[in-house]
Structure formats: C-alpha cells, structure tokens
Amino acid sequence: xxxxAIVHRINELAEExxxxxxxxxxxxxxxxxxxRIRSIEIALDQCWDLLRRRRxxxxxxxxxxxxxxxxxxxxxxxxx
Numbered sequence: 001x002x003x004x005a006i007v008h009r010i011n012e013l014a015e016e017x018x019x020x021x022x023x024x025x026x027x028x029x030x031x032x033x034x035x036r037i038r039s040i041e042i043a044l045d046q047c048w049d050l051l052r053r054r055r056x057x058x059x060x061x062x063x064x065x066x067x068x069x070x071x072x073x074x075x076x077x078x079x080x
Contacts, residue, residue, distance in 0.1 A: 003064075006051045013040050013047070045075045 001009075017040045020033055029037065046069050054064035 006047050010047045013044050016040060042072045049075050
C-alpha cells in the first residue's frame, strides 16, 4: 500500500466514524455501533502508524515499502 492509498483509507475511515457519530447524536450508539467505532479508531491508529513509519524511512533514504501494517495490539500498546 503506497502513501496515497493509506491517506485514502484514513479519509474513508474518518468519514465513516463521523457519519456514525452524527447519525446518533442525542440518541446514543448501540453496542454494535460502539464496537464499530472502536474498530475504526484502531484501524486509523494502524494507518497513521504505517504512514509515519513509511515517511520516516523515506526521509533517511530507506525503502518505505519495507514496512507493513503493525498488529492492533502493538499500535494500541503505545503510550501517549
């Protein structure tokens, strides 16, 4: 997946998250919708992580295609 495809996926996920949140304003989300939002958040974290690592490799003259999507457990384990 190249940078453009990653950015496109980030935009798709963000739009879906926004639609879900707006559709339930005032009425609350179902458990299924909450689960979907959580999975979107994880996928967004994974995509952003991949994009940052690709850009970092490119900046130091390394091949950005040598990195792949990290598992959710890894990305979600980062401390802020």
